Amino acid sequence: MSTILTENDAVTLESSTRSFLNSTKSEISSIILYINYVFLPVSIIMGIVGNSLTILVMRSERYIGSPSSYLLILLAIADLVAVLSQPFNKLLFIDLVGIDVRAFNDITCKLYIMIRRLSKMTSSWAVVGLCIERFIAVWFPLKAKLLITKRAVSVYIVTVLVVIIIYTSVWSYASKVVNGKCNPDVYDYTDPTERTRFGIMLQGGTAIYSNVPTILLVTLTSLIIVKLFQHKRKRQRLTGSQNSIRDQDGKITAMLIGIVIAYVILILPITVLHNTAYHKQVKAFTERSSGFSLFKEIVQLMEQLNYCLNFFLYIMTSKQFRESIGQILITKCRYTYGKQNRTSTSGSMSRY
Numbered sequence: 001m002s003t004i005l006t007e008n009d010a011v012t013l014e015s016s017t018r019s020f021l022n023s024t025k026s027e028i029s030s031i032i033l034y035i036n037y038v039f040l041p042v043s044i045i046m047g048i049v050g051n052s053l054t055i056l057v058m059r060s061e062r063y064i065g066s067p068s069s070y071l072l073i074l075l076a077i078a079d080l081v082a083v084l085s086q087p088f089n090k091l092l093f094i095d096l097v098g099i100d101v102r103a104f105n106d107i108t109c110k111l112y113i114m115i116r117r118l119s120k121m122t123s124s125w126a127v128v129g130l131c132i133e134r135f136i137a138v139w140f141p142l143k144a145k146l147l148i149t150k151r152a153v154s155v156y157i158v159t160v161l162v163v164i165i166i167y168t169s170v171w172s173y174a175s176k177v178v179n180g181k182c183n184p185d186v187y188d189y190t191d192p193t194e195r196t197r198f199g200i201m202l203q204g205g206t207a208i209y210s211n212v213p214t215i216l217l218v219t220l221t222s223l224i225i226v227k228l229f230q231h232k233r234k235r236q237r238l239t240g241s242q243n244s245i246r247d248q249d250g251k252i253t254a255m256l257i258g259i260v261i262a263y264v265i266l267i268l269p270i271t272v273l274h275n276t277a278y279h280k281q282v283k284a285f286t287e288r289s290s291g292f293s294l295f296k297e298i299v300q301l302m303e304q305l306n307y308c309l310n311f312f313l314y315i316m317t318s319k320q321f322r323e324s325i326g327q328i329l330i331t332k333c334r335y336t337y338g339k340q341n342r343t344s345t346s347g348s349m350s351r352y
Contacts, residue, residue: 036092036297043304047083050311051076057324067153068133074157075126079307081119086304088112091293094181102182106175109182113175117168117205118161123307124213125160127263129153134256135220138227167208171201178283185274189281202278210271217260224253255317259310266306269299 054076058069087093094100102112133153137144176186185202188194273296277283282292314321 033092033297035301036090039301040087040090040093040304043308044083044087046311047080047308050308051080051083053325053328054311054314056328057321060324060328062320062324065150067148067150068130070150070153070157071126071129071133075123075130075310078119078123078126079310081115082123082307083304085112085116085119086300086307089116090300100177100181103177103180106177109177110172110175112182113184114165114168114172117171117209118164121164121168121205121209122160124209124263124267125164127259128213128216129156129160130256131217131220131224131260134253135224138224138231138253164208167204171205174198174201183283185277185283199278202274206271206274210267214264214268217263221257221260225257228253255313258313258317262306262309262313266302266309270303273299 055073057063058073058076063069063072088100088102102109133148136147140147174187175182175184177183178186185198187198276292276295280292315325
């Protein structure tokens with residue numbers, strides 16, 4: 001009798017636990033949904049304003065001759081495209097609009113997926129380029145001006161774009177419209193050849209997007225920190241004082257470290273999402289099972305944050321950047337105020 005009661009109790013406990021977990025998932029999903037309704041438009045506004053101002057600053061007289069300004073402009077443009085393309089990837093936006101605007105046909109679906117992948121991968125390699133530039137400046141300061149030139153940076157950017165465009169074009173074979181939704185991972189899950197083919201493309205894509213950049217960023221940033229620490233100890237031992245130029249190097253490196261940390265924390269989870277979808281044999285962005293859908297919403301929030309965060313890191317770590325922003329805003333205000341005054345004056349004159 002006690003055995004029967006124990007088994008009944010176990011079944012009841014299991015049922016209660018399952019019910020509790022389902023209700024908890026439902027509550028968390030509702031919270032994430034509300035966060036999305038607020039965060040998505042806010043992040044779009046932040047991304048548009050922040051990345052646009054970054055481009056304007058990098059085009060100003062102070063930065064226009066710097067090779068690194070090319071990389072920062074590339075990063076800002078890539079982040080801007082990634083931010084603007086994100087809503088079309090969200091189920092809540094598709095449900096709100098009532099149609100997947102990417103899914104008019106397979107061509108529009110492939111084009112959207114290619115542009116989105118291009119922007120995300122380019123963003124990753126723009127950060128890698130900045131890290132390489134800082135590594136050379138810190139480890140080989142005497143050769144930095146010879147190695148880091150506008151020509152070298154331009155060649156790097158063109159090479160990155162060509163490689164990514166070719167790869168995303170080939171990978172787009174699996175981007176198709178299914179049941180009125182644009183999916184980046186449409187293939188025959190039951191066909192071992194098709195599954196292996198897509199798996200190879202997925203691993204190559206995640207390597208370009210996050211795995212290889214993460215390894216390079218962590219390695220180079222660690223080496224930069226080690227070298228800066230060695231410089232600091234050597235200066236203190238020889239002079240006992242701080243050097244303003246090296247302090248500026250430290251601030252620039254601090255900005256880069258912030259970008260790298262944000263990149264690693266906010267980008268790697270989306271890579272995990274794609275690989276999880278592949279192993280579970282489900283579609284990454286249209287799967288609606290509670291657990292997977294919740295994970296997808298969280299990592300998409302994190303990824304979106306990455307593409308609108310860099311501007312604020314520049315603001316926090318670079319005095320020159322803050323001054324340039326101030327000058328741009330002051331000039332804009334003066335122009336607007338002067339234009340209003342001229343309009344008012346011409347209006348007053350016309351009455352006489």
